[in-house]
Amino acid sequence: xxxxxxxxxxxxxxxxxxxxxxxxxxxxxxxxxxxxxxxxxxxxxxxxxxxxxxxxxxxxxxxxxxxxxxxxxxxxxxxxxxxxxxxxxxxxxxxxxxxxxxxxxxxxxxxxxxxxxxxxxxxxxxxxxxxxxxxxxxxxxxxxxxxxxxxxxxxxxxxxxxxxxxxxxxxxxxxxxxxxxxxxxxxxxxxxxxxxxxxxxxxxxxxxxxxxxxxxxxxxxxxxxxxxxxxxxxxxxxxxxxxxxxxxxxxxxxxxxxxxxxxxxxxxxxxxxxxxxxxxxxxxxxxxxxxxx
Amino acid sequence: xxxxxxxxxxxxxxxxxxxxxxxxxxxxxxxxxxxxxxxxxxxxxxxxxxxxxxxxxxxxxxxxxxxxxxxxxxxxxxxxxxxxxxxxxxxxxxxxxxxxxxxxxxxxxxxxxxxxxxxxxxxxxxxxxxxxxxxxxxxxxxxxxxxxxxxxxxxxxxxxxxxxxxxxxxxxxxxxxxxxxxxxxxxxxxxxxxxxxxxxxxxxxxxxxxxxxxxxxxxxxxxxxxxxxxxxxxxxxxxxxxxxxxxxxxxxxxxxxxxxxxxxxxxxxxxxxxxxxxxxxxxxxxxxxxxxxxxxxxxxxxxxxxxxxxxxxxxxxx
Numbered sequence: 001x002x003x004x005x006x007x008x009x010x011x012x013x014x015x016x017x018x019x020x021x022x023x024x025x026x027x028x029x030x031x032x033x034x035x036x037x038x039x040x041x042x043x044x045x046x047x048x049x050x051x052x053x054x055x056x057x058x059x060x061x062x063x064x065x066x067x068x069x070x071x072x073x074x075x076x077x078x079x080x081x082x083x084x085x086x087x088x089x090x091x092x093x094x095x096x097x098x099x100x101x102x103x104x105x106x107x108x109x110x111x112x113x114x115x116x117x118x119x120x121x122x123x124x125x126x127x128x129x130x131x132x133x134x135x136x137x138x139x140x141x142x143x144x145x146x147x148x149x150x151x152x153x154x155x156x157x158x159x160x161x162x163x164x165x166x167x168x169x170x171x172x173x174x175x176x177x178x179x180x181x182x183x184x185x186x187x188x189x190x191x192x193x194x195x196x197x198x199x200x201x202x203x204x205x206x207x208x209x210x211x212x213x214x215x216x217x218x219x220x221x222x223x224x225x226x227x228x229x230x231x232x233x234x235x236x237x238x239x240x241x242x243x244x245x246x247x248x249x250x251x252x253x254x255x256x257x258x259x260x261x262x263x264x265x266x267x268x269x270x271x272x273x274x275x276x277x278x279x280x281x282x283x284x285x286x287x288x289x290x291x292x293x
Numbered sequence: 294x295x296x297x298x299x300x301x302x303x304x305x306x307x308x309x310x311x312x313x314x315x316x317x318x319x320x321x322x323x324x325x326x327x328x329x330x331x332x333x334x335x336x337x338x339x340x341x342x343x344x345x346x347x348x349x350x351x352x353x354x355x356x357x358x359x360x361x362x363x364x365x366x367x368x369x370x371x372x373x374x375x376x377x378x379x380x381x382x383x384x385x386x387x388x389x390x391x392x393x394x395x396x397x398x399x400x401x402x403x404x405x406x407x408x409x410x411x412x413x414x415x416x417x418x419x420x421x422x423x424x425x426x427x428x429x430x431x432x433x434x435x436x437x438x439x440x441x442x443x444x445x446x447x448x449x450x451x452x453x454x455x456x457x458x459x460x461x462x463x464x465x466x467x468x469x470x471x472x473x474x475x476x477x478x479x480x481x482x483x484x485x486x487x488x489x490x491x492x493x494x495x496x497x498x499x500x501x502x503x504x505x506x507x508x509x510x511x512x513x514x515x516x517x518x519x520x521x522x523x524x525x526x527x528x529x530x531x532x533x534x535x536x537x538x539x540x541x542x543x544x545x546x547x548x549x550x551x552x553x554x555x556x557x558x559x560x561x562x563x564x565x566x567x568x569x570x571x572x573x574x575x576x577x578x579x580x581x582x583x584x585x586x587x588x589x590x591x592x593x594x595x596x597x598x599x600x601x602x603x604x605x606x607x608x609x610x611x
Contacts, residue, residue, distance in 0.1 A: 131304070135312045135587045137545050140579055143567055144319045147330070147575065224436055228549055231438050232564060244438075251442050251553070254457075258446050265439035272434035 024281025027216075030274030034267070038088040041081030049074055049082045050239050058257040067263055070246070071253050080263055082241035086153075087271060090236070091222040094157045098164025099215055105130075105165070106172030107203060111195040113177060127173070130166035138163045138225045142234050156235035160222045171214055175207040213283040220275030227268045243268050297598055305591040312583045313365075317358050320576045326350075327572050331374060344374075348573075365580065375571040384559065384577070390460055391551070391558035394474050394481075395543050401482035402489060402539060409486070410493025415516055417498060425490065432487025437546055441480035441553040448476060458555040477554045481546035485539060537593035544585055 047065075053073030061068045067076035109126040112119035136144070142159035149155055179185060179202065188198050229235030230244030238245065243264040250261035321327050328344040329336065349357055364371065370380035413425045449457035455476050461469045497520065500506060509519040548560030555561070559578060566574040 128304075128308070131308050131590075132311045132315070134590065135308055135583050136315075137541075137582070137586060139545055139548055140582050140586075143563065143575065144316065144579060146567055147320055147570075147572070148324050220434065224434075227436055228438060231436075232549065232552055234567075247439055247442060251445075254442070254446060255450055258450060261439075261442050261446060265436065265443070268436050268439065269431065269434045272436075273430060276430065276434060 021281070023277045024285060027274050027277030027279070027281055030270055031278060034084055034271050034274065035088060037081055038084035041078075041083070042085035042089075045075075045078035045081050047075035047078045049078050049241050058253060058260070060257075060259065068257070068259055070249060070260055071257075076260065076263060079241050079246055080243075080267060083243040083246060083264065084267065084271075086236055086240060086242045087223050087226060087268070090153060090156055090160070090226040091219050091271075094160035094222050094226075095164055095215055095218050097157065098161035099168045099211070099218070101161075102165040102168025103172045103207075103211065106169040107176055107199050109169065109173045110176030110180060110203070111199055113173070114180065123173075126169065130169045133162060134166045136162070139228070139232075139234075142229050146234055151234050151237055153236045153240065156226050156229045159229070160225050163225070164218055164222070167218060168211070168214065172207055172211060175210055176203045179203050179206045209282075209286040213279050213286065216275050216279035216282060220272040220279070223268065223271045223275070294598070298595065301591060301594050301598075305587050309584065309587050310362075312587065313362065313580060314358065316576060316579055316583065317361060320572055320579075321357070322354060330570050331572055333570075361576075370577045371573050373566075373571055373574045375566070375569050375574070380574060380577050383562070383574075384581075387557060387559045387562050389463060390474075390556050391547055391560065393470070394477055394551070394556065394558060395547055397471075397474055397478035398481040398485075398543060398546065399539060401478050402486040403536070405482065405486035406489035406493050410490040411497055411520060413490065413494040414497035414501060415520060429487045429490055432484055435484050435487070437480050437484050438549050438553045440483060441477065441550055444476045444480055445554075458553070460556050473554075473556070477550045477556060480553065481543065481550050485542045485546065488542075489539065537589055537596055540589045540592075541586065544582060544589075548582075 051074070053069075056065070056069050056073035058071055059065055059069040059073075065075050065077065067080065069075055070079065105126050109123045113123040114120075138159050141162050142155055145155045145159055149158075176199075182202075185198060185202055188202060193201075226235055227242070227244035227247075230242040231248045232244075233248065235244060236242040246264040247261060250257070250264070254261060324330055326341075326345075327348060328341050328350060332340060332344060345351065349360065352360070368381070370384065372378070373380050373383060376383055409425050409429075413422045416422045445457045448455045456473045458473075460473050463470050500523070501520065506519055506523055509523050510516065514522065547558065548563060550556075551558045551560035552564055559581075563575065563578045563582075565571075566578065
């Protein structure tokens, strides 16, 4: 809830600090709980998620199956846990991959943007390349990939990572360019440090905060995109479990067992909400720290 | 300004050209033999050879790409092998579902965003504002396809007011057609409105801080009336630019939601074509989607240039 509480004065600042820490605490707590669920779900689930039990199809919640069972008789709670593992894996991997490539490209672009003409050309190439990738929404690049490597987790990770490259390239380039014109960077150049040393020692640390904020938001978007892709049947394939796929299955049996369509959606919403809250909380925290300095 | 416009348009064309090449390359070159993919592994050598000739696969890559671009420039989208019809005809027919759906969603999300955004601005830092803030956070995190399923659950399975999916066709009456687009449009619109209402709120609060707003209130207008008469007009410029953002969301939203509600539009066609390996169809629809994305980005760019002349820097990349 950035800029939700404007105003100055001690009371307003205190008020602001409370809302910020509420954002951050809530976001952090949500994500931590889900992460623990995901980690446990990756190694252990109450019931097997691959065993079909035709005697226990579409059961209502009970003490035996806390969230009921699906149309194959699999325990919904177990599926939710395995789905959490999948969501965090795909989300984490795709954002890490995309941000790594994007940040490296952005840093290279920034360090060459005020150099010789040939270097400036490199900067233009990287930024125009970002524009081109930006023309492909996640769903579209996923469908392009499906023709080549088929549906599956790899397609989802690659499509979401690709989408993240220009996001991080632009952000890191714009922040770095502001740092490059600072006096301490000029001083570092004067004592003969090369662009790589300056980038590692001065530029990257200054860009770290905004990059972490962006990564948090992008993680939420990645989980949303992963769920959408697997709902449409383009992402993770059975027998692997995903929240999106669970919702697609639940929709088929909506008239018989509406309860199955609830929990996976709540999980996706909570994960994205957690990532967004953490992102806004962190961003407010950083700007507050900057003000104090 | 003219120089800025021309430069942006040229950049967009260049982006489009490279994007077209990426589409062409990933669909026709990378997977291997397009004829084999379309006909499957059990195809006879004769039919494979016939299809290869039909697709012009005996020509060089550059020739094929150039031929495609020339066709596109003439708005010739080729023939779908699965449907056995001109792709232009099929697209035209599908757009009669997709465009009304997108328009209704656009109206819904704009109205919702304005209503809640201005309520939030009017009751700033009071209960309604906080409540809307929480709703907006949840709305942003809500997957639109799940919202679609929930709407089906509530209004089709439960209340039986509206159809759970499918489209009767406009021949069945405008009334029946619109009825089957209402739930899909809401599913697209609400998560979008959750993002947009914050921009509306910020824009309104900015213009409420201006002198003319205080003057209007001093003249005896109520806060709400002053907002409607003066606040909106001055907040319109930033809000126009978010309409551009809306269009970008709509594109993805339409593809997903058409599949949730089994609506015979462009998004459903794209996913069906993927399942049927109708490569020509996939290539053309993806090209159109990318054209739309580039066009939207261009419009946002130009709109920002109009709003803030400082953003019109010609040579830089920002």
